[in-house]
Amino acid sequence: MPRTRLEPQFAVEHLSILDSDGNLDTSLEPDIPPADLQRLYRAMLLGRKLDERMLRLQRQGRIGTFAPIKGQEASQIGSAFTLRPTDWMVPSFRETAAMLLRGWPIARILLLFAGYLEGGQPAPDQRDLPVTIPVATQLPHAVGLAYAAQYKEDDAVVMAFCGDGATSEGDFHEALNFAGVWHVPLVFIVQNNQWAISVPLKKQTHSRTIAQKALAYGLPGLQVDGNDVLAVYAASREAVERARADGGPTLIECVTYRLGVHTTADDPTKYRSDEEVRAWERKDPLTRFHAYLEKKNLLEQGVDEQVDQQIARGVEAFESAAAADPLGMFEHAYGEPTPDLLAERAELEGRVRETPGRSTGDGQPPLPPPMRGQREKSRWQN
């Protein structure tokens, strides 16, 4: 019996269309209508500006810990832009820009990071899962959604996000394997931002690319310049179209960089150099796309101010949201509250009534006793 060489077609491509110096490969340039190019830029700008605003809100104690997205706007917007509203998006916890594009209101996102359950609620017809925090565990859900869509003969495609750290988790591999075996309409977007908190990619995997991990599961894997929105868009559109045409799942590795902190509880100066950050700042996804639009004479007048106003309105809506009604915690634990929950709810209701003005326990100043459904003056409006 000879030892023979199997020759499966293993190849990993890297796609770059618009580089950090503004060089454009016109042969690969996707055909995007001008209005969509402007929408792409506006969405990236909103992601960047809200991120900056959220950092300030966090430093002021108005929201809690969150995971900033700065530097990853192209990876998120270029990919999510290729979905239809009837498609599904499955985020991890660093997809704020993509979530905004998918219609999550700014106020709701801020509520989530201010510790409100209400912040996790998608709109009634919105096909977006809420933020998932345990790393990679959302990926099997995306497989199940895609299976269900196929089962119900719904032509929806599912797009699931994770980071480079997630590719070490078992759930990542189980999800890729199930997706391959079941041939479901699913696109995995791995935002390889080089760092899983303090652990660099080289300590995360010995693979040359993350994209190649897909090949072992029988799905195409493609690496793209994740700071090049044109490349992310082109790759995603191809993968989404293939999935919709019953061509199965794809993994896209977006090579990008987290320019900021992992979360607001993190100090990256402990583990990475300023030079490294500076080098990636020169590859900023917004700068190069801005220059591209400028060259095409497509920059919208007043877009900066409009985005600022949009954020101001969102922050205002967030701050005027009703204080968290403590009793709200019982409403969605079960379809019908269990006898135990009814008893606990009654007990809490009694305590809330007995001690008006008590704090909700979040370290904020005491609140007036909440009334359900009544909008209250914000605790922050002083």
Next chain:
Amino acid sequence: MAKLNMVKALNLALHQEMARDPDVLVIGEDVGVDGGVFRVTEDLHRAFGGTRVIDSPLAEAGIIGASVGMALYGLKPVCEIQFSGFAFQCFHQIENHAARYRQRSQGRFHCQMVMRMPYGGGVRALEHHSESEEQFYAHIPGLKMVIPSGPRAARALLVSAIRDPDPVVFFEAKALYHAAREDVPDESEAMPIGRARVERDGRDVTLVGYGAMLRVCREAAEELHEQDGVEAEVIDLLTISPLDRETLTSSVSKTGRAVIVHEAPKRFGPGAEIAASIMEGAFLSLEAPIRRVAAYDVPFVGFAREKATVPDVPRVVAAARETLAF
């Protein structure tokens, strides 16, 4: 009406629920062509095809995680974890997600799904094939935890679990799969989740059991009756969570004494919660400390020593006599 063992009774429930509702799917390892290692899913593949009766890759987190996704879409998956001892490989999917999506999405999504798992000893099996771990699931808010004690209850509770809008962990005692046959009605029958059943009326002591331990409680009650003239009331819990505190309280209010029996290790087990519930509900009626007869608090014993740790009739009788003599 047919005399069925628990395997056939469960199989009947699956057949009827799948025929009734096209959104019900079965997924697990070997559940398709093979019909499951215990044959609970026998013939479903033939009747409903491989798209609805899915032989999944061998990965528990993938099975539960993908089922969560199906449930979020609106399907009603019934997943089989081949042995409950392997469910720790998907425990995070159950605790972090199946139990929480309703709350996390504030009602926009929920996970109508059943996680079937064979559990418990008595079948001369290797490590991870004979443990009882119901306490972990009973402790998780957002989940329901059901353990039937015989064929008819198994069928009726599985029907309810499949129709329940919340995720249900459904334990099946391996020792009961082929143990006894019962009359099971041909037409579909459901039984409310969250209700215990008084299996035998008595006035002197309450024996609380579930799953394979119900038989032990029943036989102990017979022995107490025959040898001591003691009338033990036997409660079949059927649902571990949400716990039917009312039935427990009203029984112990009458008997003043309670012995709780389970195969799970004693400390922090369901017996502790049941005892606390009795204390809260029937404290002034108690005549003696509540006793727990449970497995010893060792990680694993092997089936050569299993009989020494799984509660049996003599241990339950002895505990009942101690409470009666207090």
